[in-house]
Amino acid sequence: MYLLTMLGNLLIILAVSSDSHLHTPMYFFLSILSMADIGFTSTTIPKMILDIQTHSGVISYAGCLIQLSFFILFGCLDSILLTVMAYDRFVAICYPLHYLVIMNPRLCSLLVLVSFLISLLDSQLHCLLTSQLSFCTNVEIPHFFCDPAQLFKMACNDTSTNNMLTYIFSAIFGGIPLSGIVFSYYKIVSSILKVPSSSGKYKAFVTCGSHLSAVCLFYGTGIGLYISSTASHSPKKGAVASVVYTIVTPMLNPFIYSLRNRDIKRALQRLLNRTA
Template identity: 90%
Template sequence: MYLLTMLGNLLIILAVSSDSHLHTPMYFFLSILSMADIGFTSTTIPKMILDIQTHSGDISYAGCLIQLSFFNLFGCLDSTLLTVMAYDRFVAICYPLHYPVIMNMRFCSLLVLMSFLISLLDSQMHCLLMSQLAFCTNVEIPHFFCDPPQLLKLACNDTSTNNILIYIFVAIFGGIPLSGIVFSYYKIVSSILRVPSSSGKYKAFVTCGSHLSVVCLFYGTGLGVYLSSTVSHSLKTGAVASVVYTTVTPMLNPFIYSLRNRDIKKALQSLLNRTA
């Protein structure tokens, strides 16, 4: 699954970069999302594979904080990029005549830079919060990576304030992007319903179909992880849900975009033909 994730996302990046017809804002954001998915998966899965092969699950305190920082960085970057892509679809459907002027490459690059800076701020705040906790000399994390909720349970000092701050971080860095996506699609659906022809409605829905599928997959599995950990106290249930969230979702994203997009199919076919 990890190799499929790497291969699928790398093919998306190569297809977008090699085909001049795909040098548009939508595919630019898609290639950045593929990079974020590669980083998100590579933060946890290679270490887990190594632990399985060596029958050792050791990780240093510094290594745990680094893993936690990169996990939050790429996870938040995924969320913000999906919001940026929703805004791109909103402008394309609701203001098609102004789209080339609004979504110029300078503005798109600025949106990506802002997404990265917001994600970096989120990861550093999580890292700073966890570095304030006191742990015993040796603790066992009942997970395959350094998950903040699990670390809070293992801390020796009072974590009530930390728990509140974690919820605030999730509300700000997760809730605001999701609200932006919901608002964008509310405007998109309202605009599509005003289109008189059925073919025009179908074309507009197809334009948003892939992105909406990825949004549902990303937030659906993410919410499933936290709901399963809240409802069920089984450590195995939480670990299995996290595997789906950290591995299955980044693996499926390239397939969703390539299978439902003719331009990506043509670019991939051209790329494979040149390689052959």
Template identity: 80%
Template sequence: MATACCLCYVEPQNLTGALEFLLLGFSDDPELQPVIFSLFLSMYLVTMLGNLLIILAISSDSCLHTPMYLFLSILSLADIGFTCTTVPKVILDIKTHNRLISRVGCLTQLSFFNLFGCLDSVLLTVMAYDRFVAICYPLHYPVIMNPRLCSLLILVSFLISLLDSQLHCLMMSQLTFCINVEIPHFFCDPPQLLKLSCNDTSTNKIFMYFLGAIFGGIPVSGILFSYTRIVSSILRVPSTGGKYKAFSTCGSHLSVVCLFYGTGLGVYLSSAVSRSPRKGAVDSVIYAVIVPMLNPFIYSLRNRDIKRALQRLLNRLVIFFTYLLPPHSTAGSLGFMLEDTREQLVYLLHQR
């Protein structure tokens, strides 16, 4: 992550035009600001809590130390980074009534947004390959998906995402902006920056579409190829129960894939067609905030192993805070709160 910031840094003497941008956000109406603040804060907390619980549940349960859940924990980590890139800035802007962001800050935000967004995309492709090997070559699965290959896939995913991030950052750092640039968005979105540049951006747009085709098209092609082979293999299974079991192992991942790519494609298509920049900002909330928030629910509510791991994790937390700490302390009180939370979560998981 530090590399992303360092490579995006632009020396002050080379800067031309605007040194600061104004993020317009969603609305200037003072009455709507508390509503927007509460909405973003609640979504941010839910996203952080849900993804952290997934990571803790997987790391603390030895039964989940498999490639599928390893990739899921990295995906949750990427979702946390993806959300932290934009949402805290929105919350801080509303609280301080200051929507300015420096050019270096804008490039840094853009860099991390592309880094974690691309990492999400590549990890979903890796998870599709994992399901492909598990269903099409079940007997060879432990040999093929060995720890060395899993580590290599994670490393390559990060390096590919870092490359995409730095290419976008390098392209945007070459642009010249006019003074007092207003971005009709809640974060530094590359298409919006291209529209506001004083340069001729036709070459930049072609380059951006090329990057999108490479770093977005190849993962999508890999997912489609994997699921084509998976469906073909499942259809050859003679029993109905076997087919259902095979499909159920892919259900959560397929839901996340459709949600991620469907909303992302919809946002950028609508921004290209729509003439209202503010509408594009509202649409981007689905892609940049809501999708990372929903991923933990999709994987936990449709997966019995994750449910059991979450219950065991909450049980250990309740025991720690309730019995190992003084009952009248803040931590001890937290134990009783966790007990109530655990009972509600257990009831919810059983209902599902």
């Protein structure tokens, strides 16, 4: 599954970068999303595979903080990029004549840079909170990576303030992007309903179908993970839910964006033909 995730996302990046027909804002953001997915899954899965092969689940304190930092960074980047892509679809459908003027290369690069900086801020805040905790020696984390929720449970000191700040950060860095996506699609649906022809409505919905599927998959599994971790006290169930969130979602994104996308299919065919 990890190799399939890497291969699928790398093919998306190669297809977008090598085909001039795909040098548009939508596919530019898609290639950045694929990079974020590669980083997101590579933060945890290679270490887990190594632990399985060596029968050793040891990680240093510094290594744990680094893993946590990158996990939050790429997870938050995924969320914000999906919001940026929702804004791109909003401009494309609601202001089609001004699309290329509004979504110019400078704005697209700026949106990606701001997304990265916000994600970096979120990851460093979580890393700072975790670094303030005190741990006993030889702590065993019942998970396959350094999950912040599990680390808070393992801490020796009081973590009520840390938990409260974590919820606040999650509401800000997760709730605001989700609200932006919902607002964008509210405007998109309102605009589509005004289109007189049924074929025009269908074409508009098709352009948003892949992105909407990716949003539902990302936030659906994320919310499911949160519910399962709060409702169940079993570490094993939480680990299983995390596997779905960290592996299945990045693996399925390339399929979502390629199976029903003619431009991506043609670009992949041209790429494979040149390679052959």
